[in-house]
Amino acid sequence: MTTWERKSQSEQPGEDKRSLKESPQMDILLSAVLGELTTRSIDFFIKKIFKPKALDVEDRLHMILLRAHVIIDEAMGRQITNQSVLQQLDMLRDAMYRGCYTLDTFRYQVHSEEEAKGQVLSHSLSLSKVNSPQGLCSSSRNPQILKQLNNSLDDLSSMILGVEELVVFLASYPRLYRQPYSMHLVLGNCMFGRQMETEFVINFLLHARPHGSKELDILPIVGPGRVGKTTLVAHVCEDERIRDHFSEILFLRDHDFTVVDLATVREGYAMEYKNRVSNSNKDGRLLVVVELVGNLNEDAWNRLYSAYTRDVPSNTKIIVTSRSDKIIKFGTTQALSMKYLSHEAYWYFFKTLMFGSTDPKMHPRLACQAMEMARMSKRCFIAANMFACLLRDNFDIEMWCKVLAFTRGQNNKNILNFGGHPFDLINQKRPAYLGRMVTPFQYIVLHRGNECSKQEEVPKIKLQDVMYGSITAHGKFEILGWRSRIPPYHSFVDICEIQEVKTTSAKRKRSV
Structure with a gap:
């Protein structure tokens, strides 16, 4: 036996002892690694199987x-x-x-x-x-x-x-009396999404102050233009509870504040609403609605308030509407601040008007087009009604795509050339330049007009007829932007001017 063999035999027992000592540690490490892998594999398969589709x-x-x-x-x-x-x-x-x-x-x-x-x-x-x-x-x-x-x-x-x-x-x-109409007819003839605001105003008007109090109740309603302040007040005044509670309702604008004597003010305005029963049963209760159009004139407001506290019963109520938050300090109760509807709420309204009683799931491509139209409309109710009148009875995909592409192009041109969406330009009393879909060689210069009452005559030519129709018209004339079907039944009349698109032909110069 060689020296190397004897040495190897002498070292083997020691190595076996060390391997026996290290074996439990290796088993623990391997079991931990295998356990972790097993746990992760099980979690992976569980998530894969039970993941919600x-x-x-x-x-x-x-x-x-x-x-x-x-x-x-x-x-x-x-x-x-x-x-x-x-x-x-x-x-x-x-x-x-x-x-x-x-x-x-x-x-x-x-x-x-x-x-x-x-x-x-x-x-x-x-x-x-x-x-x-x-x-x-x-x-x-x-x-x-x-x-x-x-x-x-x-x-x-x-x-x-x-x-x-x-x-x-x-x-x-x-229960409220309501005919079993389709939802698009209900939404088209009511103030959408303002039930809480309506009842807030009605509760203020019907709430009685303690006897002996000479201070008048004043409710400020503030919000941006075209948010629905006037429409909200008109809806409240149409409510039967309000008509039975007040003897008369008087509407004033800020330019009417120069008259201090209340009797003179009342003689100058016709009563829009009258009670059906004797005024003696209502103690002469009066509701005054003040619409502030321009900047707040505090001196004129103080003169009006002093005149009313002197000449009207103590249970008179005043509603003041304005775009400015400055009127909040004149209120005797919490002011009502109105905001535009959310994009999601507007889409619900827009979709209901566009498809009527038809399920949008039956026309998914049209629904996709409608979502794009709603985004371009900037939550404008007039735009929603215009699109609905134009397309609700025509479920032709080519027509919808054509209207969408045309409207998208007009919006982009106004934003690029004039710095604003056509609706924003009109609200800022700036002209908007719009094309005509049927006659592309003409375009429209649209100016904001006036809001007419339901008693006034309005033009017969509509805006959608000029933009999307083939009506023949020239020069400058009035058009009907939209006639509201809900109180106060205003008609929006705009000024339209049709002009020809100028074409310039460039002449080539021959190089000699």
């Missing part, structure tokens, strides 16, 4: 939206006076609008992507292919939409659970 979330959100619709529709048919109940309903309504907007964005995103890629829409494409789940599954590739779907589903589910007692309370409120 977009179409499943879509169906669940659709069902919860139906429940929210039932509650909101029932509330719209009730005369609710409790402000806390109205606030809860308003929160539920906003969540429902957000859910509808998110769901529609998911449903029609695939068609929006096709438009963005420049694909030509074919009218011969069958509806079965358009509505197939395979066509909609591409929308699930966007994780942001899926996240929004889940958020809307969670918000609505928690709100529905929170208003279960509220649904029971709704039955205790009296």
Whole structure:
């Protein structure tokens, strides 16, 4: 046996002992690694198997939206006076609008992507292919939409659970008389989304002050132009409870404040509303609605207020509307601040008017076009009604695409050349330059006109007839922008001037 063999045999027992000592440590390490891998693998497979699919979330959100619709529709048919109940309903309504907007964005995103890629829409494409789940599954590739779907589903589910007692309370409120019209007819003939504000004003007007108080009740209503302040007050004055409560309602503007004597003021204005019963039963109660058009003239306001405190009964109520927040300090109660509707609420209104009693899911490509039109309309109710009158009875995809492309081009031209959207330019009393879809060699210079009452005569030519129709007209004339179907039934008359597009032919110069 060699020396090396003897040495190897002498070292083997020691190595075996060390390997026996290290073996438990290796087993612990290996078991820990294997356990971690196993746990992660199981988690991965569980998430893979039970991950919520977009179409499943879509169906669940659709069902919860139906429940929210039932509650909101029932509330719209009730005369609710409790402000806390109205606030809860308003929160539920906003969540429902957000859910509808998110769901529609998911449903029609695939068609929006096709438009963005420049694909030509074919009218011969069958509806079965358009509505197939395979066509909609591409929308699930966007994780942001899926996240929004889940958020809307969670918000609505928690709100529905929170208003279960509220649904029971709704039955205790009296019903309002309403014909069983389609929803687009109801929304087209009512003030959309202002139920809480309406009841807030009515509660102020019907609230009685303690006897002996000489201070007049004043409610300031503030908000930007065209937000609906005048329309809200007109709706309130049409309410039967208000007509039965006041002897007369007087409307004033700030340029009328030069007359100090109340008797002279009352002689100069016709009473718009009169009570059907004897004035003696109402103690001569008077409602004064003051519309501040320009800047607030504090001296004139103080003269008017002193005249009213001297000459009218103590239970007279005053409503002041203005774009300026300065009038808030004159109020004796909390001011009502009105804001524009959210994009989601406007889309609900816009979609209902555009499709009427037709389900938008039957025309997903048209619904995609409508969403783009709603975004371009800047939450303008006149624009929504114009598009509805033009396209609701014509579900032709080529016509809708043509109107959308034309409107998009006109908006972009005004923003690029004149620094603003056509609606913004008109509201700023600046001219807007619009083309004519049928006669492209002509364009329209549109100036903001006046608001006419329902008694005044209005032009027969409408704005949509000039922009999208083939009506023959030349020069400068008045057109009817829109005639409102809700109080105070104003007609918006604008000034239109048709001009010819100038074409310049460049002559080539021959180089000698």
